[in-house]
Amino acid sequence: MARPLEPNRRRSLSDPLAAALMPPPNESAADRERRLEAESEAKRVSDGIDEMLRAEKKEKKAKPEIKVLILGQSESGKSTTLKQFQLMHATAAFHADRIAWRAVIYLNLVRSVRRILDAVSFESDQPDEAEDQETASGCAISLARQSSAISVTRVPKYPQYRHALEPLRELEERLIRMLSSPNEDEPTHTAPSKPDWSTYANGNSNVQVTVGKNGRPAPFITIPPSWTSSPLSPSTSLPSPGGSSNSSSKSKNQEVSVHHTSNWKKAFSLGNRIKSPKSAHTNEIEGWWDDPSDPVHVLNSCAQPMLALWKDPSVKQRLREKRIRLEESSGFFLDEISRITALRYFPSDQDVLKARLKTTGVVEHSFSIAHSQRRFITWKIYDVGGARNQRHAWAPYFEDVNAIIFLAPISAFDQVLAEDPEVNRLEDSLLLWKSVVSNKLLAHVSIILFLNKVDLLQAKLKSGVRLSHHMPRYGDRPNDYENVSSYFYNKFGSIHQTFSSNKEREFKIHLTSVTDTRRTATIIQNVRDIIITVNLKNIHLM
Numbered sequence: 001m002a003r004p005l006e007p008n009r010r011r012s013l014s015d016p017l018a019a020a021l022m023p024p025p026n027e028s029a030a031d032r033e034r035r036l037e038a039e040s041e042a043k044r045v046s047d048g049i050d051e052m053l054r055a056e057k058k059e060k061k062a063k064p065e066i067k068v069l070i071l072g073q074s075e076s077g078k079s080t081t082l083k084q085f086q087l088m089h090a091t092a093a094f095h096a097d098r099i100a101w102r103a104v105i106y107l108n109l110v111r112s113v114r115r116i117l118d119a120v121s122f123e124s125d126q127p128d129e130a131e132d133q134e135t136a137s138g139c140a141i142s143l144a145r146q147s148s149a150i151s152v153t154r155v156p157k158y159p160q161y162r163h164a165l166e167p168l169r170e171l172e173e174r175l176i177r178m179l180s181s182p183n184e185d186e187p188t189h190t191a192p193s194k195p196d197w198s199t200y201a202n203g204n205s206n207v208q209v210t211v212g213k214n215g216r217p218a219p220f221i222t223i224p225p226s227w228t229s230s231p232l233s234p235s236t237s238l239p240s241p242g243g244s245s246n247s248s249s250k251s252k253n254q255e256v257s258v259h260h261t262s263n264w265k266k267a268f269s270l271g272n273r274i275k276s277p278k279s280a281h282t283n284e285i286e287g288w289w290d291d292p293s294d295p296v297h298v299l300n301s302c303a304q305p306m307l308a309l310w311k312d313p314s315v316k317q318r319l320r321e322k323r324i325r326l327e328e329s330s331g332f333f334l335d336e337i338s339r340i341t342a343l344r345y346f347p348s349d350q351d352v353l354k355a356r357l358k359t360t361g362v363v364e365h366s367f368s369i370a371h372s373q374r375r376f377i378t379w380k381i382y383d384v385g386g387a388r389n390q391r392h393a394w395a396p397y398f399e400d401v402n403a404i405i406f407l408a409p410i411s412a413f414d415q416v417l418a419e420d421p422e423v424n425r426l427e428d429s430l431l432l433w434k435s436v437v438s439n440k441l442l443a444h445v446s447i448i449l450f451l452n453k454v455d456l457l458q459a460k461l462k463s464g465v466r467l468s469h470h471m472p473r474y475g476d477r478p479n480d481y482e483n484v485s486s487y488f489y490n491k492f493g494s495i496h497q498t499f500s501s502n503k504e505r506e507f508k509i510h511l512t513s514v515t516d517t518r519r520t521a522t523i524i525q526n527v528r529d530i531i532i533t534v535n536l537k538n539i540h541l542m
């Protein structure tokens with residue numbers, strides 16, 4: 001018996017796909033029933049999936065997200081840029097965290113002092129024989145030997161300084177241990193309301209802890225290869241302030257970083273303590289300055305010799321001879337010794353921006369930012385570690401990112417990488433830039449380039465350092481800020497022009513000094529507007 005075609009199938013005979021799906025002409029009634037049941041079940045599943053997709057789309061539309069990745073080599077200013085975003089868009093949280101930075105600032109200061117002691121020690125009084133370049137952290141390394149010895153300035157008071165500042169050695173170790181306390185990533189960990197600073201004492205500063213008590217990975221101190229062990233710089237291996245030049249003196253110049261899983265801020269949050277009255281009668285406030293084991297007491301007692309060391313003309317001269325520019329790294333706290341070592345020192349916004357703590361891994365920060373009068377959008381900003389051994393972690397974030405802020409510190413033309421003293425920092429930035437702009441996964445991503453540290457560039461050029469000595473192609477063009485900065489502007493711009501995987505993308509260059517809050521706020525506003533305009537179009541909000 002001929003079976004009538006179902007009405008909605010008749011029309012489909014000309015459609016090859018529909019024809020292929022037609023039921024067999026000799027289908028029995030039972031088969032037909034089974035088929036219809038199966039079709040109805042398939043439709044139910046398909047409708048469910050459609051519904052889920054609609055809901056996801058609706059949710060995405062209701063809660064759109066913008067993802068921004070901050071890239072660049074180590075010490076380019078990525079975390080500082082992130083701090084500026086926090087200062088603008090999460091002001092209360094930024095202020096709440098300020099006290100936690102106290103330990104980092106202390107450590108920055110103590111390490112700067114030790115670096116000076118190392119540089120002026122009698123043991124390091126070998127004549128300087130080289131044209132020096134600096135590592136990212138402001139230390140000079142020898143690159144080429146000259147036959148004629150140059151006389152060196154001696155620091156007559158070195159033994160006194162060394163003796164008076166001896167307590168800082170133990171303090172440095174203690175601060176490092178506190179920042180990398182192995183318990184800090186435990187989810188159950190709560191900050192002690194009154195941390196016992198003394199429990200961190202008597203430790204070994206160069207411990208690398210990789211497994212916490214619970215068997216999970218714990219925060220650790222990352223120790224990149226030290227420049228002191230470079231075969232290029234045999235004469236610059238610095239003895240310790242105590243005079244010994246052993247293996248510990250090698251690692252002590254390595255930079256401290258705290259892994260992104262670490263909860264170090266919690267351990268240093270003394271917010272509760274400074275508000276609690278010590279005595280209900282007098283309303284006297286209890287603070288860390290009342291705790292004899294707090295690091296501030298060691299610092300406070302060393303303030304005078306630290307000041308004398310930093311102001312000593314023979315020290316300044318010795319640092320000049322060794323081409324050590326501490327102001328390029330966290331050395332700026334040396335100009336603030338009295339303020340920072342005061343018992344009741346509380347970090348300012350500017351101190352937090354300048355505090356240096358190397359990033360490892362990738363750290364996600366969320367902000368809710370208004371894009372119109374009453375509508376907010378979630379921004380996820382990813383701050384990455386920029387050292388070479390950290391860069392493999394960037395790629396997984398490339399897939400769904402909307403914008404990249406790339407930082408290239410253009411003051412670094414006469415410096416080398418801390419992790420590889422054979423590589424000039426600016427050359428490294430240029431190569432990194434090229435690989436980012438030419439990456440096909442990033443073809444549709446807006447890119448904002450910050451040519452950063454222009455304040456240091458200005459100072460460096462003014463002090464007479466010539467770009468052409470380090471980049472011969474610059475030739476005999478004027479060695480002033482206008483010419484040098486526009487040279488870099490064009491150089492980075494033309495790499496984008498030549499190698500970009502998408503020349504039509506939104507692309508902007510800014511000359512920045514991201515420690516300067518006022519100027520950076522304007523730039524961030526501008527960057528924010530561009531990113532929002534481009535991306536809201538894409539997620540259909542405009």
Ligand SMILES: Nc1nc2c(ncn2[C@@H]2O[C@H](COP(=O)(O)OP(=O)(O)OP(=O)(O)O)[C@@H](O)[C@H]2O)c(=O)[nH]1
Pocket residue numbers: 072073074075076077078079080081329330353354355356357358359360384385386387452453454455456512513514515516
């Ligand atoms: N003078 C000056 N210092 C800057 C500027 N930008 C950053 N710094 C300082 O340079 C140091 C390094 O900056 P960070 O933001 O920690 O560098 P980073 O790119 O996050 O480095 P990694 O975490 O190692 O990848 C910090 O002490 C900053 O305060 C700038 O424009 N001018």
Ligand SMILES: [Mg+2]
Pocket residue numbers: 078079080357358359383384385386
């Ligand atoms: Mg960082």
